[in-house]
Amino acid sequence: MTETLRERIERVLPRVSKPARYTGGEWNAVVKDHAAVDVKVAWTFPDAYEVGMSHLGSLIMYHQINRREDACCERAYAPWTDMEKEMRAEGIPLFTLETWTPVRDFDILAFPLLYELTYTNLLTCLDLAGVPLCAADRTEADPLVIAGGPCAFNCEPLAPFLDVAVLGDGEEVIHEILDTYKAWRDEGRKDRRELLRRMARITGCYVPCLYEVTYNPDGTIKEYRPTEPGVPTVVDRATVKDLDRIDFPTRPVVPNTQIVFDRAQVEVFRGCTRGCRFCHAGYITRPVRERSPEIVQRLAREIVQNTGYSELSLVSLSTADYTDVRQTVSRLSDELQCQGVNVTLPSTRVDAFSVALADAVSKVRKGSITLAPEGGSARIRRVINKTVSDRDIRDAMRAAFRSGYRAVKLYFILGLPTETDADLEAIAEKGRWALEIAEEELGRQEARKVRVTISVSVFVPKPHTPFQFEPQVRLEEARRRQEYIKRFLKDRRIDYKYHEADVSHIEALLSLGDRRVAGAVLRAWQMGARFDGWNEHFDYNLWLRACAEAGVDVAFYTYRRKGYGERFAWDHLSPGISREWLIDDHRRAMAEVEVDDCRWENCDLCGVCMRYDVLPTLKPAGFVGEDDIAVTDSTG
Amino acid sequence: MRLRIRLAKLGLARFLSHLDFQRVVERGLRRAELPLAFTQGFNPHPRISYASALATGTSSEGEFIDVDLTEPVEPEVFLARANAALPPDVRLLEARPAPEGGESLMALINAAEYRLRLEGAGEAALRQAVDRFMKTEHVVVTREGPSGSRPVDIRPHVYRLTVDGPGELRALVQTGSQGNVRPEEVVAGLRQLSSELAEAEFLRAHRLMLYRRDPETGVCAEPWSL
Numbered sequence: 094m095t096e097t098l099r100e101r102i103e104r105v106l107p108r109v110s111k112p113a114r115y116t117g118g119e120w121n122a123v124v125k126d127h128a129a130v131d132v133k134v135a136w137t138f139p140d141a142y143e144v145g146m147s148h149l150g151s152l153i154m155y156h157q158i159n160r161r162e163d164a165c166c167e168r169a170y171a172p173w174t175d176m177e178k179e180m181r182a183e184g185i186p187l188f189t190l191e192t193w194t195p196v197r198d199f200d201i202l203a204f205p206l207l208y209e210l211t212y213t214n215l216l217t218c219l220d221l222a223g224v225p226l227c228a229a230d231r232t233e234a235d236p237l238v239i240a241g242g243p244c245a246f247n248c249e250p251l252a253p254f255l256d257v258a259v260l261g262d263g264e265e266v267i268h269e270i271l272d273t274y275k276a277w278r279d280e281g282r283k284d285r286r287e288l289l290r291r292m293a294r295i296t297g298c299y300v301p302c303l304y305e306v307t308y309n310p311d312g313t314i315k316e317y318r319p320t321e322p323g324v325p326t327v328v329d330r331a332t333v334k335d336l337d338r339i340d341f342p343t344r345p346v347v348p349n350t351q352i353v354f355d356r357a358q359v360e361v362f363r364g365c366t367r368g369c370r371f372c373h374a375g376y377i378t379r380p381v382r383e384r385s386p387e388i389v390q391r392l393a394r395e396i397v398q399n400t401g402y403s404e405l406s407l408v409s410l411s412t413a414d415y416t417d418v419r420q421t422v423s424r425l426s427d428e429l430q431c432q433g434v435n436v437t438l439p440s441t442r443v444d445a446f447s448v449a450l451a452d453a454v455s456k457v458r459k460g461s462i463t464l465a466p467e468g469g470s471a472r473i474r475r476v477i478n479k480t481v482s483d484r485d486i487r488d489a490m491r492a493a494f495r496s497g498y499r500a501v502k503l504y505f506i507l508g509l510p511t512e513t514d515a516d517l518e519a520i521a522e523k524g525r526w527a528l529e530i531a532e533e534e535l536g537r538q539e540a541r542k543v544r545v546t547i548s549v550s551v552f553v554p555k556p557h558t559p560f561q562f563e564p565q566v567r568l569e570e571a572r573r574r575q576e577y578i579k580r581f582l583k584d585r586r587i588d589y590k591y592h593e594a595d596v597s598h599i600e601a602l603l604s605l606g607d608r609r610v611a612g613a614v615l616r617a618w619q620m621g622a623r624f625d626g627w628n629e630h631f632d633y634n635l636w637l638r639a640c641a642e643a644g645v646d647v648a649f650y651t652y653r654r655k656g657y658g659e660r661f662a663w664d665h666l667s668p669g670i671s672r673e674w675l676i677d678d679h680r681r682a683m684a685e686v687e688v689d690d691c692r693w694e695n696c697d698l699c700g701v702c703m704r705y706d707v708l709p710t711l712k713p714a715g716f717v718g719e720d721d722i723a724v725t726d727s728t729g
Numbered sequence: 730m731r732l733r734i735r736l737a738k739l740g741l742a743r744f745l746s747h748l749d750f751q752r753v754v755e756r757g758l759r760r761a762e763l764p765l766a767f768t769q770g771f772n773p774h775p776r777i778s779y780a781s782a783l784a785t786g787t788s789s790e791g792e793f794i795d796v797d798l799t800e801p802v803e804p805e806v807f808l809a810r811a812n813a814a815l816p817p818d819v820r821l822l823e824a825r826p827a828p829e830g831g832e833s834l835m836a837l838i839n840a841a842e843y844r845l846r847l848e849g850a851g852e853a854a855l856r857q858a859v860d861r862f863m864k865t866e867h868v869v870v871t872r873e874g875p876s877g878s879r880p881v882d883i884r885p886h887v888y889r890l891t892v893d894g895p896g897e898l899r900a901l902v903q904t905g906s907q908g909n910v911r912p913e914e915v916v917a918g919l920r921q922l923s924s925e926l927a928e929a930e931f932l933r934a935h936r937l938m939l940y941r942r943d944p945e946t947g948v949c950a951e952p953w954s955l
Contacts, residue, residue, distance in 0.1 A: 117741070350752075
């Protein structure tokens with residue numbers, strides 16, 4: 094008797110770490126009869142289960158597909174290295190957790206791309222699935238390989254491996270994709286290229302193989318040209334105009350094992366127009382579209398009911414900016430408290446209001462509060478348009494100690510454009526400020542217990558941002574700056590952490606890379622690169638060898654200042670912001686001039702609203718109730 | 730009101746760690762909208778206490794929990810509602826009112842019964858090994874711990890060991906705060922005593938029941954009336 098796939102999986106599980114990653118069987122997982130659906134999608138997250146299960150976008154898309162009667166969506170995740178080894182030894186293909194079906198048997202393989210250092214895992218998943226790595230080698234019998242998420246806006250380093258990349262909000266465009274696939278399949282599943290041609294006609298869908306790239310003698314890109322009529326020169330992103338009209342998952346899959354964000358999540362708005370110039374998300378998700386407070390509250394209640402979570406998080410790129418944040422938080426907090434459920438906010442804006450807000454919802458023992466000034470000096474914060482003043486920072490620290498926090502985490506970016514040693518000293522200075530303020534507020538005795546963490550990451554220039562023209566700071570210089578900051582941090586109450594600069598260097602390569610970089614991704618994977626985003630797996634020298642073998646000059650992509658006229662690998666993948674605006678904003682950055690947030694101030698003509706006929710939508714509270722929580726804007 | 734409940738951890742749910750299992754049970758009971766009593770303090774949690782941690786990879790039909798409720802619920806109603814809100818591989822099997830003023834489950838339990846399955850072990854060889862095992866005074870195996878491995882004599886803590894069928898053993902061993910004999914240690918002990926078992930593959934352990942064993946008489950009582 095031959096062993097079934099499930100039996101083989103069960104046999105290897107006792108030998109691997111965290112076997113609950115691979116068993117499925119979670120509450121709210123959707124199991125459908127494959128014979129009763131027309132289109133089957135394997136949602137394949139190219140990272141570990143505990144990361145993939147934390148991704149709200151994946152939960153949203155799982156719901157969007159499964160709510161169709163004619164479709165099913167099942168989940169697969171990149172197996173950890175020990176599991177990959179077992180799967181290869183036992184001939185176990187990549188399988189879905191819902192039904193232990195080989196991923197290869199699905200019509201569509203969908204990869205969310207959230208982080209460049211998961212690219213090698215994507216290749217692992219394709220390979221374990223038994224799907225040809227290169228799109229060009231796939232036939233009508235192979236699944237359609239699609240990818241979406243933030244990194245899709247420059248997916249060129251993955252171009253040879255993807256059939257379709259989806260730009261923008263997925264909730265509506267996925268249905269067009271499924272319908273288009275069905276129609277092609279119903280016509281006899283003939284001619285894969287015809288399917289790709291049809292996909293290319295959907296707004297938001299980019300089909301890399303339908304473009305020809307030419308290069309200049311200096312190695313820069315000359316041109317991207319569609320190779321067939323009907324294929325757009327520039328691919329526009331898919332945009333959801335009104336979140337209130339979009340179905341949000343109220344029965345999300347509840348993990349059995351610990352994941353990174355193990356809580357209920359409700360998205361209160363999408364997009365952010367604060368305009369922090371380093372922030373990729375802030376430019377590809379414009380404009381702000383809020384969900385109505387009544388709907389947020391209804392969703393929150395239903396999700397808590399349907400999951401049994403003890404924590405509910407109101408998520409967005411900056412939740413303190415949600416128009417009705419006070420009342421929504423206060424109502425939900427009051428209502429859910431009696432069910433033993435805490436309401437939390439994922440991040441804290443750097444000002445006293447936000448600290449007070451975080452404090453008001455914090456029912457848990459006062460742990461640490463995280464503030465992200467990003468830039469040390471007021472000058473560099475003007476360069477990056479992080480519009481918080483020194484006073485805001487001090488007020489936020491003061492409010493934190495006053496409301497009982499004894500640990501403050503401060504996040505900064507190193508290697509920002511125009512950065513000098515004075516800006517680095519200003520980072521260290523913020524740590525000393527925190528201690529001074531703690532002593533003023535708490536007295537010398539109590540202030541001895543205070544812990545300040547200064548966490549510094551290395552700046553990675555991102556496509557579609559005003560800093561896309563900027564080089565990354567050289568690796569050795571990044572390391573010197575990391576050490577330089579340390580010199581100014583002598584107090585033992587300050588804990589100084591910095592991210593590995595070599596990881597950021599490869600992240601920059603994959604963020605800014607073009608099609609030629611795909612060869613390095615493939616080579617690195619062949620040489621054994623896996624889970625590159627995990628420190629225990631990342632191997633910088635392996636990547637350098639892979640790049641050398643693939644003929645990829647890392648410095649060309651990462652250390653070179655690019656001209657305003659240069660044609661980038663992502664110029665045909667549009668989030669809607671005009672090149673002219675990005676140039677203007679880069680000039681403003683160099684002049685240390687800030688721009689306003691168009692939610693509350695003048696429109697800066699970034700171009701997104703006009704291009705996609707979508708407007709910023711703020712959904713204010715209906716009235717100001719007495720149940721407003723006490724949050725003060727000043728520290729008095 | 731306090732209910733004492735026997736649970737099963739079946740199928741693929743056996744790969745959940747004890748912490749995962751607790752999480753799954755808690756979330757299920759929350760979803761079932763039962764009148765759970767919560768702990769006081771900043772981070773309230775339902776008052777659920779567990780008898781004993783079960784090793785990852787071991788299935789069970791003999792787990793016990795005590796659940797505190799703010800108002801009385803009929804045991805059958807509790808079971809029906811909780812089971813409707815739990816994944817199919819985690820089942821509540823039996824519920825009874827917990828005895829008043831008794832000791833905590835964790836303090837009560839000191840023995841566990843397992844069914845062990847081995848592949849490639851002839852029944853005769855198995856019987857002979859079990860026979861030797863029970864007649865020997867010391868069976869020293871290596872116990873893997875967080876701080877390295879050390880030798881332990883498990884023999885005094887294996888109370889009963891029988892062959893139930895081809896490749897199938899039943900073992901009553903010490904468990905709980907005084908000490909824990911792991912199923913794989915029993916198998917390791919048997920292998921030492923019989924070269925014929927060296928090739929046998931230890932497939933699965935399944936916990937059948939937890940007991941309070943009287944050290945004097947050896948009499949075992951199920952946790953219901955204690």
